[in-house]
Amino acid sequence: MRWAEGFIAVDWGTTNRRAYRMDTSGKCTAEFEDDKGILSVPKDGFPAAIADIRNRLGDHPLLLAGMIGSNRGWKEAAYVPCPAGIDDLAKGLLWAGSREAIIPGVSYLRNGRADVMRGEEIQLLGAVAAHLVDPTGLVCHPGTHNKWVTLRHGQISEFQTVMTGEIFNLLKEYSILSDLLQGEVEANGAFKQAAADAIGEAALTSELFSVRARVLLGQSKKEDAAAYTSGLLIGTDVRIGLSIPTAAQISVIGRPELTKLYAAAIGQAQRDSVEVDGEKCFLAGAHEIAKRI
Amino acid sequence: MRWAEGFIAVDWGTTNRRAYRMDTSGKCTAEFEDDKGILSVPKDGFPAAIADIRNRLGDHPLLLAGMIGSNRGWKEAAYVPCPAGIDDLAKGLLWAGSREAIIPGVSYLRNGRADVMRGEEIQLLGAVAAHLVDPTGLVCHPGTHNKWVTLRHGQISEFQTVMTGEIFNLLKEYSILSDLLQGEVEANGAFKQAAADAIGEAALTSELFSVRARVLLGQSKKEDAAAYTSGLLIGTDVRIGLSIPTAAQISVIGRPELTKLYAAAIGQAQRDSVEVDGEKCFLAGAHEIAKRI
Numbered sequence: 001m002r003w004a005e006g007f008i009a010v011d012w013g014t015t016n017r018r019a020y021r022m023d024t025s026g027k028c029t030a031e032f033e034d035d036k037g038i039l040s041v042p043k044d045g046f047p048a049a050i051a052d053i054r055n056r057l058g059d060h061p062l063l064l065a066g067m068i069g070s071n072r073g074w075k076e077a078a079y080v081p082c083p084a085g086i087d088d089l090a091k092g093l094l095w096a097g098s099r100e101a102i103i104p105g106v107s108y109l110r111n112g113r114a115d116v117m118r119g120e121e122i123q124l125l126g127a128v129a130a131h132l133v134d135p136t137g138l139v140c141h142p143g144t145h146n147k148w149v150t151l152r153h154g155q156i157s158e159f160q161t162v163m164t165g166e167i168f169n170l171l172k173e174y175s176i177l178s179d180l181l182q183g184e185v186e187a188n189g190a191f192k193q194a195a196a197d198a199i200g201e202a203a204l205t206s207e208l209f210s211v212r213a214r215v216l217l218g219q220s221k222k223e224d225a226a227a228y229t230s231g232l233l234i235g236t237d238v239r240i241g242l243s244i245p246t247a248a249q250i251s252v253i254g255r256p257e258l259t260k261l262y263a264a265a266i267g268q269a270q271r272d273s274v275e276v277d278g279e280k281c282f283l284a285g286a287h288e289i290a291k292r293i
Numbered sequence: 294m295r296w297a298e299g300f301i302a303v304d305w306g307t308t309n310r311r312a313y314r315m316d317t318s319g320k321c322t323a324e325f326e327d328d329k330g331i332l333s334v335p336k337d338g339f340p341a342a343i344a345d346i347r348n349r350l351g352d353h354p355l356l357l358a359g360m361i362g363s364n365r366g367w368k369e370a371a372y373v374p375c376p377a378g379i380d381d382l383a384k385g386l387l388w389a390g391s392r393e394a395i396i397p398g399v400s401y402l403r404n405g406r407a408d409v410m411r412g413e414e415i416q417l418l419g420a421v422a423a424h425l426v427d428p429t430g431l432v433c434h435p436g437t438h439n440k441w442v443t444l445r446h447g448q449i450s451e452f453q454t455v456m457t458g459e460i461f462n463l464l465k466e467y468s469i470l471s472d473l474l475q476g477e478v479e480a481n482g483a484f485k486q487a488a489a490d491a492i493g494e495a496a497l498t499s500e501l502f503s504v505r506a507r508v509l510l511g512q513s514k515k516e517d518a519a520a521y522t523s524g525l526l527i528g529t530d531v532r533i534g535l536s537i538p539t540a541a542q543i544s545v546i547g548r549p550e551l552t553k554l555y556a557a558a559i560g561q562a563q564r565d566s567v568e569v570d571g572e573k574c575f576l577a578g579a580h581e582i583a584k585r586i
Contacts (some may be wrong), residue, residue, distance in 0.1 A: 014469075057430055071509075079509075079510075087512065106508075107506075107510055108506075109510055109512070112512065113503065114503055114506040114507040114509075114510045114512045115502070115503060115506045116505075116506045116509055116510065123365060144469075145469075145502055146401045160499055161499065161502040161503075161506070162496075162498045162499045163498045163499075163501050165314075165500055166468055166469060167460075167498060167501075170463040170464070170467055170468060171463070173467070174435075174463055174466070174467055175456075175463060176459060203455075203533045203536070204456055204498065204529075205455045205456045205460060205497065205526070205529055205530065205533070206453055206454065206455045206456075206533045208456050208460075209408070209438055209454040209455065209456045210406065210407055210454075212409075213392060213400075213401075213408045213409045213454070214407040216364075216372075216400075216407075216409055217372075217400055217402055217409065219402070219405045219407045233498070235511075236497075236498055237498065240496045240498070240499045243496070249376075251396065270314040
């Protein structure tokens with residue numbers, strides 16, 4: 001590792017960022033998280049936003065992942081096409097400065113179907129390197145935009161994005177369902193029933209309105225509406241993800257509060273899954289990239 | 294008709310209102326439209342908002358339809374359950390004052406499926422009375438919340454709401470697709486292709502993200518993104534609406550710029566449809582109710 005002093009790994013998304021000081025063995029020795037996602041940083045404000053990270057975690061080299069490398073971020077790191085392994089990401093690093101490297105996203109393009117990811121690739125391939133997932137398996141990576149990813153021999157072979165998290169947030173924030181969706185979402189009975197319904201039949205935009213009608217006509221409790229709506233969206237998501245029949249192990253990588261919901265919905269489709277902490281995968285992936293610098 | 298002087302009919306929705314002065318023969322003699330939808334009126338502001346209408350169109354009795362009768366409106370008019378005909382609406386009028394009647398909405402509840410409408414019922418049954426639609430047929434009524442309505446013997450027999458318009462507006466206003474969706478939506482090639490795709494296969498929340506990926510990877514033009522996204526949403530809507538096989542005539546009632554898009558998408562499902570102007574239906578319906586007062 002050229003970075004003998006260690007480095008700082010940053011998972012820099014749209015609405016927040018998490019920064020970790022890493023030693024050369026791959027151990028995290030300090031960290032912080034804040035809401036300085038790329039949308040809160042003016043176009044010419046990234047050098048200052050990066051200086052702020054070094055003020056807090058030390059003057060070390062930086063390895064940056066996520067939307068920071070998009071056309072709305074600091075500098076655009078071209079996508080690495082599928083199939084993509086950890087070596088491909090290392091080769092595709094964009095050096096934004098002599099001590100600042102941006103990890104590229106991954107693109108998928110076949111038969112006219114197009115898809116992209118930024119930020120998930122490092123977690124996925126970190127999980128492979130750390131033996132946290134089957135290197136030939138199916139991975140679900142929930143977040144604002146959930147990804148269903150087929151791994152083959154440790155590489156990202158193909159994937160599909162589902163806008164579940166963003167649609168839920170839009171409905172909660174701005175829609176006619178807004179006042180019904182402020183409650184907690186749990187993998188309770190309402191969630192599981194809605195997930196099972198959505199896995200069985202595909203009519204999401206229709207079922208969503210029924211959330212309101214059911215409450216108005218006394219068919220369901222207002223307190224259940226958020227879990228029910230989340231169940232409809234995540235169930236639809238699982239139906240899409242499992243539409244290609246596979247016997248492979250399903251891993252769900254991400255924040256525990258989200259992986260729990262997806263695991264419950266996958267259970268409604270009579271499939272098992274294993275939940276994996278996304279942060280652990282990120283650190284493993286950053287360490288693997290740093291070893292190759 | 295008790296209202297021998299004529300009356301004012303108001304189609305009072307969430308974000309705007311349209312008011313028409315009607316003579317006893319059912320002819321509209323004056324009208325206006327503004328953005329004083331119910332959400333812009335404070336809870337105790339409806340008497341003033343109504344005085345404003347009379348200032349502009351004369352001191353006549355008022356027949357009010359739409360969200361004005363909801364729990365967010367002036368006074369709540371209880372839903373009339375399906376099957377519902379024009380006489381049921383007339384019997385269900387809520388007299389908010391001695392010269393102000395609110396037309397009730399219609400509810401549907403069967404086998405645990407719940408749905409509601411407010412404002413469409415008067416257009417649907419007005420269209421029946423004016424012989425603008427087949428009294429036993431399938432009607433599509435696009436708007437913020439599209440309704441697929443089965444008419445039987447001139448009554449609203451059952452219906453299903455699809456949140457197409459609202460989802461499109463949320464995506465256009467607030468989502469990651471926002472900058473791509475500012476263009477005009479036309480029933481062009483991109484629209485028709487997306488509608489055909491969505492009618493054929495159901496993966497809306499997944500296909501929506503592909504709008505962005507396709508532009509990023511050079512697979513489609515940015516200028517086509519709005520029409521493409523609208524095609525995905527309306528195609529999904531048509532797939533839901535036509536999921537119960539029917540040989541009945543399909544009528545599309547609403548604003549011409551919307552009925553045109555739905556007619557084009559229905560065409561992609563190899564079905565014919567007839568476009569009917571929603572305003573004409575509203576006036577016919579209001580006249581029928583007034584005759585029964």
